[in-house]
Amino acid sequence: MKKILELKNIYVGNEEIKILKNINFEVKKGEVLSIVGESGCGKSMTLRTIIKLLPKNIKILKGKILFNELDITEIQDMERIRGKEIGIIFQEPSSYLNPLFTIGNQIEEAIKNEKSKKLCKEKVFKILQEVGLPENVYYLYPHQLSGGMQQRAMIAMAIVNNPFLLLADEPTTALDVTTALGIINLLKNLVATHNLSVIFVTHDISLARFISDTIIVMYAGFIIEKGTSEEIYNQPLHPYTKKLINCLPEKYRKRERILTIEGEVPSLKNLPSGCPFSNRCDFKIDICEKYLPGEIKFENRIVRCFKYGNIVES
Amino acid sequence: MKIILKRLKKRNKLSYISFWIIIFLYLSALLADLISPYPYNKQFRDYPLCPPTRIHFFDYNRKFHLRPFVYEIRLVNPALNKYEIVKEKKCPIYFLVKGERRKILGLFYSDRYLFGTKEGKVFLFGTDIHGRDIFTRILYGARISLSIGIIGVSISFFLGFLIGGISGYFGGKIDNFLMRLVEIFMMFPSFYLMLSLRAVFPLNLSSFQIYLLIVIILSLIGWAGLARIIRGMVLSIKEEEYILAARALGLSTFRIIFKHIIPNTFSYTITAITLSIPGYILGESALSLLGLGIQEPYPSWGNMLSVCVGNLRVLSNAPWMLTPGFFIFLTIICFNFLGDGLRDVLDPKNW
Numbered sequence: 001m002k003k004i005l006e007l008k009n010i011y012v013g014n015e016e017i018k019i020l021k022n023i024n025f026e027v028k029k030g031e032v033l034s035i036v037g038e039s040g041c042g043k044s045m046t047l048r049t050i051i052k053l054l055p056k057n058i059k060i061l062k063g064k065i066l067f068n069e070l071d072i073t074e075i076q077d078m079e080r081i082r083g084k085e086i087g088i089i090f091q092e093p094s095s096y097l098n099p100l101f102t103i104g105n106q107i108e109e110a111i112k113n114e115k116s117k118k119l120c121k122e123k124v125f126k127i128l129q130e131v132g133l134p135e136n137v138y139y140l141y142p143h144q145l146s147g148g149m150q151q152r153a154m155i156a157m158a159i160v161n162n163p164f165l166l167l168a169d170e171p172t173t174a175l176d177v178t179t180a181l182g183i184i185n186l187l188k189n190l191v192a193t194h195n196l197s198v199i200f201v202t203h204d205i206s207l208a209r210f211i212s213d214t215i216i217v218m219y220a221g222f223i224i225e226k227g228t229s230e231e232i233y234n235q236p237l238h239p240y241t242k243k244l245i246n247c248l249p250e251k252y253r254k255r256e257r258i259l260t261i262e263g264e265v266p267s268l269k270n271l272p273s274g275c276p277f278s279n280r281c282d283f284k285i286d287i288c289e290k291y292l293p294g295e296i297k298f299e300n301r302i303v304r305c306f307k308y309g310n311i312v313e314s
Numbered sequence: 315m316k317i318i319l320k321r322l323k324k325r326n327k328l329s330y331i332s333f334w335i336i337i338f339l340y341l342s343a344l345l346a347d348l349i350s351p352y353p354y355n356k357q358f359r360d361y362p363l364c365p366p367t368r369i370h371f372f373d374y375n376r377k378f379h380l381r382p383f384v385y386e387i388r389l390v391n392p393a394l395n396k397y398e399i400v401k402e403k404k405c406p407i408y409f410l411v412k413g414e415r416r417k418i419l420g421l422f423y424s425d426r427y428l429f430g431t432k433e434g435k436v437f438l439f440g441t442d443i444h445g446r447d448i449f450t451r452i453l454y455g456a457r458i459s460l461s462i463g464i465i466g467v468s469i470s471f472f473l474g475f476l477i478g479g480i481s482g483y484f485g486g487k488i489d490n491f492l493m494r495l496v497e498i499f500m501m502f503p504s505f506y507l508m509l510s511l512r513a514v515f516p517l518n519l520s521s522f523q524i525y526l527l528i529v530i531i532l533s534l535i536g537w538a539g540l541a542r543i544i545r546g547m548v549l550s551i552k553e554e555e556y557i558l559a560a561r562a563l564g565l566s567t568f569r570i571i572f573k574h575i576i577p578n579t580f581s582y583t584i585t586a587i588t589l590s591i592p593g594y595i596l597g598e599s600a601l602s603l604l605g606l607g608i609q610e611p612y613p614s615w616g617n618m619l620s621v622c623v624g625n626l627r628v629l630s631n632a633p634w635m636l637t638p639g640f641f642i643f644l645t646i647i648c649f650n651f652l653g654d655g656l657r658d659v660l661d662p663k664n665w
Contacts, residue, residue, distance in 0.1 A: 082564030
């Protein structure tokens, strides 16, 4: 299958902190890729790097982002790619919709390459139907919709231009479980009908398994494991992934105590010199505290741990 | 527009009424040529400081007349401006009375006036020292006093939005430069700035030039503080998530500033606009009061009031000279109520 997006050796940050370090992955056409990890691992930053909406003091330091064989890091006018070829949906739809304009107005604004107002409006009604919203939503303001409807409206805005790639930044975190399921099913349908590629960021590894083909596990700005969703879920390699999966409530019987991962993600300002996970890892050996493990490749899996070979990150 | 009015009517009666009063005031200013019973510069030398004329339906014999009429009045004591009603002489009021020829709305000439008397005089709000009808002069004065607010506000808000918006959105060096500029403008005490700006220009200008000059002076004073406030609001709004979302949609910077950020300042700026219109009316009054504004014989509410200042005799003997003050007050209070109501109504969250 054709590659839509390829990140090569990406470093993001500034002089003081490095937020993303040596990020490499690719997204094929029609593929759903999930990025999972704890808060502060750089998941959202990865998405914001791809559409170059980073906070002011943070820059892409190194590397290439190839989007349809075009290097995004070198493009000056991202406006022609954002919205049109890459759509994005956010975590909290209520704060990402402008409170002053109707939904119809906002979706219309997102439409590019369509001059006629009438056709624009028709297109909006079509897209509303596609994301499962009634037509009268066109005339409503964001605060008049429920969270799930707002998220659907956001999705409508993101896919109205038929983008190649959809970035979803925890789109279900702010919703309750049943609404979230509706949104997930909608996304799955859209992937099938539009042949859309999706990068899906979430905390929830079982949700990631449900929706995606490939899962990337991130920790402290590194990709520490990558593989197909079944592989990751059933045979996790990295100790961190194992622990993450051990925390899932569905793995436990009633009244059993759910395990947690002791400790916290280390602050980006003072990372341990070795493996960033070494202070929480059960399989720690001497080398872990001294050197940073490099990426070890098994067929199409990647893992960053000394358990599987002595490759040191340069 | 219709929807906004409907909501205004439903939610805030006071501002709805204010809206119609303002419309009424503006219409009468526009149609001053048609409504006024005399030309604005016509002096009735025999009637200085004449009190408002009463319009009667009943005469002194308690007899009813369908056509309203006024009694003729006569100056009995020129030193104290005492008038006496001539009870024998009834002057009925007619529509479309013949009078002096004058141009209407700058389009055509006519010698007919909407209402008036064939003999005697109708001074609805009395006359000033030179015997000019105050009602007529208020109508003509409204043209200047009411339009100065609207035009002045549009100029200064245009500047304020442009400079505040750009400064807040881009930040950094641009922000620094523009805000220092604003501070220079704000540094001057506004009244002295107004006077010195006025002093720069020659005194012998035509009244239209003076009018333009006043508008420009007033808006040059007004925009700085506004730009500063808008910059502050833009600074906070641009960090909102929906602005990030708009950027993610690939909208241009210009569009983001003027379609997404500026409208979100409206909850403040609409009130600020309606509250600053009175400032312009008063500013013009202040200039006229000092003789630097609109020059006689052209009336403005400000220069009509300026006659009263420092003249206690006029104030105590002829309080009707203060009617322009009442109209300034009415306009200001209506604009304030309207602004208040509009702010509530225009915020979609309040529907």
